[in-house]
Amino acid sequence: MEMVRACMRPAASASSGPRVLVLGGTGRVGGSTATALSQLRPDLNILIGGRNREKGMPLVSKLGQRSEFIHVDIRNSSRLKEVLEGEYFFWFF
Numbered sequence: 001m002e003m004v005r006a007c008m009r010p011a012a013s014a015s016s017g018p019r020v021l022v023l024g025g026t027g028r029v030g031g032s033t034a035t036a037l038s039q040l041r042p043d044l045n046i047l048i049g050g051r052n053r054e055k056g057m058p059l060v061s062k063l064g065q066r067s068e069f070i071h072v073d074i075r076n077s078s079r080l081k082e083v084l085e086g087e088y089f090f091w092f093f
């Protein structure tokens with residue numbers, strides 16, 4: 001396994017509910033994690049992060065209204081910083 005990390009930060013706004021970004025969520029491990037998280041915690045807003053929207057959208061549809069796709073390539077450090085701001089995040093790839 002090259003890298004599996006889990007980090008947590010305070011949510012940006014408690015009123016909008018906890019937001020969890022699963023980086024690598026379009027992949028096998030990240031996708032399974034996002035699915036399990038949504039079943040354990042239906043109150044979470046689960047953001048599926050990756051470079052490929054076409055890979056991410058079927059999962060986003062399956063997870064429902066609280067889920068969305070976030071385009072992020074971690075080689076773009078400014079974009080990575082932007083999307084991590086205020087989110088809880090898990091990183092799988």
Ligand SMILES: NC(=O)c1ccc[n+]([C@@H]2O[C@H](COP(=O)([O-])OP(=O)(O)OC[C@H]3O[C@@H](n4cnc5c(N)ncnc54)[C@H](OP(=O)(O)O)[C@@H]3O)[C@@H](O)[C@H]2O)c1
Binds near residue numbers: 024026052
């Ligand atoms: N699958 C297993 O059974 C298994 C078992 C043990 C350990 N692992 C380890 O777990 C990790 C993930 O495995 P996996 O099978 O889930 O891999 P995978 O299906 O190939 O998924 C890789 C994920 O990483 C994302 N990704 C790769 N480069 C990226 C970048 N530059 N910026 C943003 N996202 C990027 C991909 O998103 P996009 O393609 O959308 O960019 C995709 O969501 C690997 O380290 C693997 O060795 C896997």
